[in-house]
Amino acid sequence: MGDRILGAICLVMAVAMAWAAHGYAAEISYEPVGPRAFPTLLATILGLVGAWLLLKRQAHAVASGTPVLAATSPLDWKAVAMCAAAVMVYGALFRTLGFWLATTLMAVPVGMAFGGTLKKSLIGGLVMGLGFYVLFDKLLDVILPTGVMSFLLGGR
Known part of the structure; x- marks a missing residue:
């Protein structure tokens, strides 16, 4: 149901x-x-x-x-609440942390809510955050915030 x-x-x-x-x-x-x-x-x-x-x-x-x-x-309402909280924190910290770091950190609790281990969720989040950053910012030329890591990624 x-x-x-x-x-x-x-x-x-x-x-x-x-x-x-x-x-x-x-x-x-x-x-x-x-x-x-x-x-x-x-x-x-x-x-x-x-x-x-x-x-x-x-x-x-x-x-x-x-x-x-x-x-x-x-x-599983606990998993739903965990995902909802992660997305809300993601929205609040998106500009400050930057796209790829905020995406990485958001993916960890979401991955764990779906049964992933901390290590797998962190690796998946890192690959997803950096992968989507390269895809959108570099290949599709969609400007994304780099946040606190602007010195590494050619900040905007």
Whole structure:
């Protein structure tokens, strides 16, 4: 039941994000993709994940002959709270710490909430933080804050 609730919430959020992003337009065209592309892409991914969460349990239950209600698992509210707190702290420290460091630190508790060890979560967070920084800031030329590590990354 928890997966379906989370899937429904993801779908509602995806629709809201897509609707909000529809009105985004740059006054001066300075980028080839414009400001609407990134939130629209995120909304699409969130919508696909939400639909998958809604449908995966039911499809598995039907295939195995198990009643749908018996195939669900309870929502781990501690993990949900840990992820929500990590994202809120991420938003608060994003400019100060910079994108890659804040992303790395946010990924650790989220990874641990999904059952990862501290070491694996830290390594995954570091790879994700630096990887996304290089992808967006260097390859796609999306300006991201470097924060306290500006001396290492050519600060902005």
